[in-house]
Amino acid sequence: MWQISGDLPGTRMAVLGGVHGDEETGIGCIRSLYDLFASDQKKLKCGKLTLILGNVEAIKIGKRGTSPEHNLNRMFSDRHLAGPALDFYESRRAHELAPVLRSADVSIDIHSTSVPTVPFLPCAYSPRHEKVYRWFDADIVLSDPDFILGGFRSTTDEYVDHCGGIGICFETGYAKDTSRLPAVIGGILNILADQRMIEASGHLKPPRPTYRVYQLTKKIILTDAGFSFVKDFPQSFHKVEKGEVIGYHGRIPEIASEDGVIAFPRAADQWIKGHDIFFLARKIK
Numbered sequence: 001m002w003q004i005s006g007d008l009p010g011t012r013m014a015v016l017g018g019v020h021g022d023e024e025t026g027i028g029c030i031r032s033l034y035d036l037f038a039s040d041q042k043k044l045k046c047g048k049l050t051l052i053l054g055n056v057e058a059i060k061i062g063k064r065g066t067s068p069e070h071n072l073n074r075m076f077s078d079r080h081l082a083g084p085a086l087d088f089y090e091s092r093r094a095h096e097l098a099p100v101l102r103s104a105d106v107s108i109d110i111h112s113t114s115v116p117t118v119p120f121l122p123c124a125y126s127p128r129h130e131k132v133y134r135w136f137d138a139d140i141v142l143s144d145p146d147f148i149l150g151g152f153r154s155t156t157d158e159y160v161d162h163c164g165g166i167g168i169c170f171e172t173g174y175a176k177d178t179s180r181l182p183a184v185i186g187g188i189l190n191i192l193a194d195q196r197m198i199e200a201s202g203h204l205k206p207p208r209p210t211y212r213v214y215q216l217t218k219k220i221i222l223t224d225a226g227f228s229f230v231k232d233f234p235q236s237f238h239k240v241e242k243g244e245v246i247g248y249h250g251r252i253p254e255i256a257s258e259d260g261v262i263a264f265p266r267a268a269d270q271w272i273k274g275h276d277i278f279f280l281a282r283k284i285k
């Protein structure tokens with residue numbers, strides 16, 4: 001964790017990468033941003049910037065977490081943070097990071113997915129959030145006001161929102177493809193300039209994307225029966241129609257109860273019994 005302070009007061013921003021240790025784009029973002037400030041190529045004028053490599057132990061071994069069951073991005077719940085840290089690294093790390101996130105005006109958590117996808121923004125859809133994430137090259141927002149993802153408020157962005165800040169999560173694309181790294185760093189530098197934390201390099205013209213907005217509605221869990229898709233393995237935001245059989249848990253069909261899309265399909269080699277295979281979402285805008 002690196003904290004950089006400007007000479008003047010201003011926005012307190014936390015940028016996180018590697019909350020999942022095998023997501024290279026976010027890790028590369030944090031290291032590149034650190035290099036830019038450490039070498040004085042960029043100078044923080046105002047506010048405070050905290051650059052965080054999230055799951056340091058998982059990054060060391062190139063895995064999502066220190067074990068498949070431990071997901072650092074589900075540890076930021078009131079219940080978990082209210083008690084003492086549990087006896088595994090992700091729990092201790094969440095307790096370390098919580099005070100930084102609690103005091104942040106803005107947090108940006110950079111992720112990538114286990115299967116190829118277009119970039120999207122899995123965070124709240126609001127004008128406050130849009131003012132920040134509009135600088136990223138993405139036009140899909142996947143909101144989760146009912147906390148379908150974790151079952152309760154548990155992600156970094158949800159925690160920051162709950163503490164009164166603006167929590168952003170950005171899924172930059174496929175984890176094995178780091179070609180989007182320069183564009184993501186460019187987006188973060190524009191956000192810093194827009195917050196007047198650094199000098200803008202040239203005229204800052206806010207992009208005005210029209211967002212497609214979805215809301216998570218259901219988590220589909222891997223049971224003992226296994227799961228097979230009826231069609232090919234789905235892309236993120238693949239459309240499903242009401243009544244469509246998406247796949248089978250053994251002999252039991254998984255049927256779409258309304259028109260919508262598939263969200264966060266997990267690569268089959270990462271399926272764990274009792275955990276999500278994919279989610280369903282409905283279009284709200």
Ligand SMILES: [Zn+2]
Binds near residue numbers: 023111112
């Ligand atoms: Zn991730």
